[in-house]
Amino acid sequence: MSLSTNCPLCGSTDFETFFTLPRVPVICNQLWPDDAAARAAPTGAIDLAVCRSCACIWNSAFDPERMRYSPGYENALHFSPTFRAFADELAADLVDRFDLKGRTVIDIGCGDGHMLDLLSRHGAAEAIGFDPSMEGVTSPFTEREGVEIVPEYFRSEQLDRPFDAIVCRHVLEHLDEPRAFLKDIRAAIGDRDVPVYIEVPNARWMLDASSMWDVIYEHVGYWTEPSLVTLFRRAGFEPTQVREGYGQQFLMIEARPGTADPYYLHPDTRSVLRLASAFGEFARTDLKVWRSRIGALEGRAVIWGAGSKGISFANALHLSGQEIAAFVDLNERKQGLVAPGVGVPIVAPDALGEIAPSLVLISNAQYLDEITAQTRGMGLDPAFAVVTG
Structure with missing residues (x-):
């Protein structure tokens, strides 16, 4: 499916572009050894679009062929005491509510394994992560017994071992085919009753705050509650909880396996369409204000x-x-x-x-x-x- 002509969630061609940036780094979290290499970093365009049918927001100019995650990609937040406190509380909560003490949890897109280590510390017997950026990279967070990172992209056939929960944090927004990804997770679960926790940047907060700085090329999707619930129901999951966290900047959904509803549409899409329109207008003004302030x-x-x-x-x-x-x-x-x-x-x-x-x-x-x-x-x-x- 071409993202330039179809909504990646519902397939509709009825969408509008509400914000553009012509030249941005393709991977802003890929850092470089010197000034020349940094200035020559690959760039791409952002044409932020919103679907009038399902309220999905995505970069219609996104080209998946340009994305190459490799060692050197660095987006860890756990060097901040503020973030560490949030992550530790989240891990303890997931282990408690999902009854993971002495059990196995899978983390898709685990990065350096910080969350794996926290889940293990709070009682999980095995914490297994998948992340291709960890190929050839060592991490202090895998030193605990039962913590493992598989340096590969996740595929459902890799989960040929028992597992009791799936966690996936800040991955979905990077995927140009989110339905296929969720369906792959659903296939891996099969007929078991396995809880799923997925966390993404909260696009409603981004729209409310008019934070254009949260629009980056490596994020093809920008998820609000209506579009995220629609995605889960169409992929065969029953959402059990949707909430905001980390100062409302994160959107967190929990779900259990259910029956796919391929035509589901969330009833609250109009508010997202209004926010998207206002975001585009404010962002253009805000750019001028900041340029003037920095210049003076x-x-x-x-x-x-x-x-x-x-x-x-x-x-x-x-x-x-x-x-x-x-x-x-x-x-x-x-x-x-x-x-x-x-x-x-x-x-x-x-x-x-x-x-x-x-x-x-x-x-x-x-x-x-x-x-x-x-x-x-x-x-x-x-x-x-x-x-x-």
Whole structure:
């Protein structure tokens, strides 16, 4: 199916484009060793579309052939105390409510295995993950007995062992064929009563907050509750709970296997269509406001957070090293590398003393208190501005 002519959820051709970015890094979480490589990073276009039938939102300009996840892809958030607390509470809750103590859980798209380790710590006997970006990479999170990472893309035939729950966090938004993926998970479960937990960025929060910096090429899909429930019911799952988390920025769905309803449509789609239309109008204005503010800045600025929000912000505004001295990030695996597109280096927080920024741009308000406290604890007193949230 071509994403340029059909909705990837319901197949409809009745959709509208409401936001565009002509040139963005294809993989904004793929960092580079030097300025030249970062500036030569592959780019693509974003034409954000919304389906008038099912309210699915996706990048109709997305080309799956351009996506090549490999070692060096880095989007771990667990270097932040704020995120670690969230993840630990989530793991404990899943083990408790899914009755996973002494049992086996599968994590599809497990990254470096941080969640696998947490699930094991809270009582799971086996925590097995699948992630192709871990090929040839070692992780401290697999040192516990029973924790394993298979460095491959998930396929239903790989689950030829007993398992008691499936977890999949921040994967669905990367897939150009989400129905096929959910059906593959449903096939792996078969006639067993196995719970499924899937977590994605919350597109309704993105639309409400007019956070265009959450629009990145590697995310082909942007999920709201109506489209996510529609996907699950069409793929043969019965949703049991849908909720928001992490400051409403994440959308979390739990489901049990059921009977597929291939024509299901969620009753609340109009609100998503209204939000999408308003998002496009606000985003165009917000771009102009930020360009003016950065252009008038006296002194040096840094962006704290070399993740998708911060890197998207810098690229959408076409910022350079003259306007942004550095990205700051707690993730040691990012430090010393260079952000794609803009070619701005990533440094540790202790580099702020030498940079002496007059402005710290915080890419995600979720970390506002954490970042301001750490910066002022270093004896610095810059202005702070939140990019989104």
